[in-house]
Amino acid sequence: MSRRVCRVLVCGLVLVLTAPVAIADLDEPGEPVSPAGPARGTPYALTAWRWQVITAPRLPSQIGALAISGLEVAAGRADAPLAVLGEGAPPEAWPFGIDRGVATLPGATQTERVAVGYGVTAFTLGAADQGVEMLELRVKFTDGLAAWINGVEVARRALTLGSAPTALARQPHGPEWETFYIPVTPSLLRHGSNTLAIEVHPAGRHDAPTLAAQLVGRRDRGIVRGPLLAAVGATTATIAVETDLGTDASIEWGVGDALDQHAESPVGHHHMFALANLPPRSQLRYRVRAGATQSPTYTFHTAPAAGDAIRLGIYGDVRGGHATHRRLVDAMLAEPLDLIAVTGDMVLHGSDQADWQQFFTITAPLVASVAYLPAIGNHDLGWDGADDATRAEDIFALPPGPPGRPAGTFWYSYDLADVHLVFLDSNAYERVEQETWLTEDLAAARARKVRAILAFTHDGPYSRGYHKGNGIARTRYVPILAKQHVEYLFSGHDHLYQRGLAGGLRYVVTGGGGASLYAMTCGVPGKPACKVDDGMIAIAREHHYLTVTLTRTQLELCVRRADGRLLEPCTRSGLWRP
DSSP: OOOOEEEEEETTEEEEEEOOOOGGGGSOOOOOOOOSSOOOSEEOOOOOOEEEEEEEEOOOTTTOHHHHSHHHHHTTSOSSOOSOSOOOOOOTTTTTOOSSOBSSOOOOOSSEEEEEEEEEEEEEEOGGGTTOOEEEEEEEEESEEEEEETTEEEEEESOOTTOOTTOOOSSOOOSSOEEEEEEOOTTTOOSEEEEEEEEEEOOTTOSSOEEEEEEEEESOOOEEEEEEEEEEOSSOEEEEEEEEEEEEEEEEEEETTOOOEEEEEEEEEEEEEEEOSOOTTOEEEEEEEETTEEOOOEEEEOOOOTTSOEEEEEEOOOTTOHHHHHHHHHHHHTSOOSEEEEOSOOSSOTTOHHHHHHHHHHHHHHHTTSEEEEOOOTGGGOSTTOTTOOOHHHHSOOOOOOTTOOTTOOOEEEEETTEEEEEOOGGGTTOHHHHHHHHHHHHHHHHTTOSEEEEEEEEOSOOSSTTOOOHHIIIIIHHHHHHTTOSEEEEESSSSEEEEEETTEEEEEEOOSSSOOOOOOSSSTTSOOOSSOOOEEEEEOOOOEEEEEEOSSEEEEEEEOTTSOEEEEEEEEEOOOO
16 A cells, blocks of 8 residues: 655654554554474375365354354353354264365355364375374464364364354464474374364354464474573573473573583473573573474673663564564664563464464574563453463563562563663553552662663553553553653554653653554644643654663663664653652
8 A cells, every 4th residue: 555655843853654544454464474483394295185064154243253252251241152153063074084075165155154164184104204203283274273183182272172063263363373283192193194184163253264284293302482581680591491392401501602501401391491600791602402403502691780881672563563573673683782671562362372483483583682571462462351362471481570469460570780670561550459569669669779760561651643542551650650750661552653751751652563553643734633742752653663771870762663774863861860
């Protein structure tokens, strides 16, 4: 879509404004997706699929997709989906075969939807395939899935075991490929022909299921995700790695070219290496081994000391914008950063493992080299009410939350030398516990005489984008932050860049991490005046990331496009002093 561009001079800064976007443009840009990561095993040739389906009447539009889907049940707003899902039974030979079939999975018609598809294919194993340890089932599907190999269930997503054949998937599945890692037991595979059977169901948002699939076999077990630099101190570091089930791991590290230190982790799935007695103000190299695999050799540096210059990278709102995100990651890798702070919405659907797999494929070299701390966004929590939503602590090795923090909430703080970082949970702004904690946490930080305080959240108080800022953040949180002279509040949620000063607080909206960009809704030519006095100084509809450099007395903020060019001149401000 072509865009009309105009330039307006405000407060001495050139602001780039674009023509309004339709609400439909607020979805992701539809970048090409592919299975996360290259296959390190043998892709098996699958025979032509054969499909059998059960059809049912189209769902009444006046009911609405969510009203009849499993989301309402999972969220406790309904006891069961409405009885409009149709009737039918699986093929008698399922999951070993189907009674009759067609070559392709059909779509919906004007009057009927496809309530479930049963698909069967085969693959052949010969003598050269002996010793396979793991299978990777890579699938792109809509929306719920269950899979069997030779009659043994090997994967299930968003389908309740024992539910009716025409049951809706509990939640929609996004556009990414998902990989299921399947340990091979002695009875799973056989010499000669093997059967792969997959059952797919749409959620309430779709009228038919879809499926694309690949099957890969490998003779090794090893690293699945990571390594991730979970924490780093002046003389310590914690490195996390996820492996195939039943795999041991080890780490080698050292200063300079020598990897002369070694540690082991026993057989398991999640491994944490706590490194101690590291030399201060030093750069270290490390690599992780697991099973038959070895990570690249990565470098990281121990945390700066009090009073040292500190440099942060900040960005947010990636969602499905993978190509842009990859360029931003490459740019940040070239920066000498001490920590990455993220303003949320790292993925499109946090309950989709597929989204996280794609996210970590792109960020792998960054999270292995720099501590990476997020504020949790609404998209990171997944579909509303999804009963298999992934918890943030299952994805990141987050710092521990305060005592008594309610389950499913994610506010926390972290000290990088003498700089205090506060991460708010905008999904839980209504919780009085978060306000109480913030008041006490900031007061304690000031009592310790920290050099500076920076705050991060997803849905911020001020924005001229589509969401227009959060009223609870403005009325209940800004006064707390301003009272303790927080240097900046960084937020996302609206996919643009905005910098301003309001309520006694300097703020930045940084939502340009890859998601589709939003237009300005007020206070610019062709738009009405803003209803909220947001003290806007600069605004731009651009993908970008920030760097913040803190010296003993000053903060420098620079905002850069993915190609490294400055979006506006760097700004400097003195740090608050009592």
